[in-house]
Amino acid sequence: MPRGRSASYEDQREMILAQAAQLFAKRGYSATSMNQVAEACGLSKATLYHYYKDKYALLLSIADDHVSRLAGLIDDEQALQLKGEARLRHLIRRIVEEYADAQDAHRVLTEDVKFLSDEDRQRVLDKERLVVAGFARALAETGQGDASAQMAKPLTMLLFGMINWMFTWMKPEGALDYDAMGPIVADLFLGGVGQVSLPARRVD
16 A cells, blocks of 8 residues: 655645745746745755656646635535525635735735646636635625625625735735734625724724
């Protein structure tokens, strides 16, 4: 029987992906070399190549792992069997929280997916569509009138328009963090500006 990969192998793999995503997000995929990834990881090039055969493999893993985690949120939510508005609020909160821990990977997904082959890019986009479809279903079931059911897809894209680019302006030292932003996004989307309430902490 073949041996499974050890936890240390997976930990090392995740560390490499995190460092590569950080470099790609900061420098751009094209301007980053495997030498720079190895140096950032504190590994020899030989060790890095043991995990990933080239820079393209890193890019594909970063993008595919990120969208797979997002798709997993849809599966997890379905298991909870939430209904109506509670279901959509839960999804919004969870995806905003996921973005908090994956800002580099998300930037890579939005800016560098164009470097993937047609086949690989399509696979990543198909998983993204599963995420959008999950949100659209939840939105259609909120009971917010005909618009929520008949315009679920475009309304979902508007929702993602709010969420997807938060990484461009959210600051680690800012008054709001991602945990606070989840409920704010849900309140704004479902109720409009008049329904948004201030978080417990003071916002200047």
